[in-house]
Amino acid sequence: MPSFIRLLLTLLLSGTVLGASAQSVAFTKDNFAGNKEGLKAAQRALKDGDEAYLADPPRYGTALTSYLEAHKFNPDNAALNVKIGDCYLNSLTKTQALPYLQKAARLDPTADTRLHYLLARAYHLNGKWAEAIREYQEAKPVAGTKGSDDLAVTSNDLARHIRECKNGEQLMKNPVRAFIDNVGPEINSPYSDYGPVVSADESVILITSRRPADAKAKKDPDGDGYFEDIYQATRKGKAWTPAKNLGSPVNTDGHDATVGLAPDGQRMLVYVENNGGDLNESNLKGNSWSKPLNLGSRINTRFHESSATYSPDGRFLYFVSDKPEGGRGGRDIYKVEIEGRGPAQNLGPQINTPYGEEGVFMMPDGKTMYFSSEGHNSMGGYDIFKAVFEDGKWSEPENLGWPINTPDDDVFFVTSASGRYGYYSSDRPGGLGGKDIYRVTFLGPEKQPLLSQEDQLLASRLQPVKQSVLAPAVEVAVAKVTILKGTITDNNTKQPIEAGIDVIDNVTGQSIATFRSNATSGKYLVSLPSGTNYGIVVRQDGYLFHSENFDLPTTAAYAEVVKDIPLKKLEVGATVVLRNIFFDTGKATLRPESTSELERLQKLMAENPALKLEMDGHTDNVGKPAMNQDLSQRRAQAVVTYLTQHGIGADRLSAVGYGDTKPVVPNTSKAGRQLNRRTEFKVVAK
Incomplete structure (x- = not known):
């Protein structure tokens, strides 16, 4: 190494070390003789900060406010920079600790026995893995203080943090393909916002926020911002409405x-x-x-x-x-x-x-x-x-x-x-302040280019250039669940109804879950994981039940189904399709999966002794009309037979087969023909 370079490095290193211990400026009259009033105010701020910092438990938020006031007066005190860095490390904005701790290390590396550890934490939290590992290796175990073991740092802790940094290095080398977008000012505020929860269809979001609810809101003396409150917003198209405070009785004067x-x-x-x-x-x-x-x-x-x-x-x-x-x-x-x-x-x-x-x-x-x-x-x-x-x-x-x-x-x-x-x-x-709510969009694996051997661009080149052709789109893995949602209303008045919704496993006959629609809007939402034959039953006093069937194989991909349900009152002439009555193709033998629906029907008649029903069978138009007529009659009769065998008087029941004469939709598609193959009942007396 040339001598002038060696000399330059020696001077730089010695200057750094010698200067480091000499640059920390104490809060004394000798250093601030020309500003005695400013010094007194800074010393008061330091005292107030220390009272909060040394409390048990420490009040880091309060201490930080006082320390920052003192820092405005004297930014070159190593011990103060350590304390500010420590306060930030115990806040919601931990990454802001790094410049203060770096400065403390430059001013005086002996200012605090914890400095290597605190600086390592700051590097760590800023994703500076190599620097963090170096400082962790320099750090020594720290005993707990203030009568608490919570502040202790053991050798195991240091080794664990080094492992975390190595994990971080590896994970950062292989980033996940995802968009991470701030949800915007309708949800986020200049204060910390966190703890989001959303409905399954993303129509509602609730969050916890440190923003002031009103002009009388109280600040949290032990944390960032104001006392926690819960806020709610709803989605309108692709945008969120402004988040609103839920108010009493959910939110109180304390943390909610x-x-x-x-x-x-x-x-x-x-x-x-x-x-x-x-x-x-x-x-x-x-x-x-x-x-x-x-x-x-x-x-x-x-x-x-x-x-x-x-x-x-x-x-x-x-x-x-x-x-x-x-x-x-x-x-x-x-x-x-x-x-x-x-x-x-x-x-x-x-x-x-x-x-x-x-x-x-x-x-x-x-x-x-x-x-x-x-x-x-x-x-x-x-x-x-x-x-x-x-x-x-x-x-x-x-x-x-x-x-x-x-x-x-x-x-x-x-x-x-x-x-x-x-x-x-x-x-x-780039956030709006403190912690913000973000939306992650998972993009799935990256599409790999396919190298085509046929499409080679030779155009005056000595070496052929292969044209990259993008592979087919990569499917993003989504959950295997069907979301059924809609509005339940009165069939006559069209007004919303609060109704019970039962989810049945048709194979086992067991009730899986019970929900209720919203009392004001009539809206409901049910999540149906794939792999089950579901019977959905909507019921309310004074109304006939409504049934739906969702037979979802294990491989069924995510889907959202909107199904508005008009409930019919129990009155003469009302008809209800029994969507959970099942027969084998071309046969009139009731399958076991029909049991839950049949039991519901039996219960309805038992609870209404004057009720008389006509069971109607219907088919699609596949096959000869005479055969369809016969099949529909036998299927309707099979339901009547079940009910009479389970205690319902035969004089209260009749069976009529209509064959393919009363389709509800055209028989021009598989889905249409399936809707036309149905069993239903009609109220003939009550």
């Missing part, structure tokens, strides 16, 4: 946060800060949410229950708790039957790690779960993972990857029913 939303948007899980933190449930009554009610001691404990999600049938709850009994360490995910009596079950080591799990979300397909974890192959903090329950066990959790996951906490990820879109909160450049 969204946790989960039923697929139909009619029930909401709310986190309430009491008894260590409890889960509550609110129901949508028309246009208003009810007062959240505690979910009870089988779910809530004296420990911290922080997030939850419904199973699509509404029978089970998956929730997160840090209770030590039955746990594996940190927060764990549990499953419990809501109306059952048994205890909650830990999901086990395939999902839960010795570290924390959080933000559980079950997709409407009933088997795909998203959750966040500090374990598995996280790149730092909580990363979002996906696992699928099949053949009685959970799959290996899959990290959603960079850039969806970041080195900071990525939590509370939810998806639409299709799985094509996801929503979560993140602190990213």
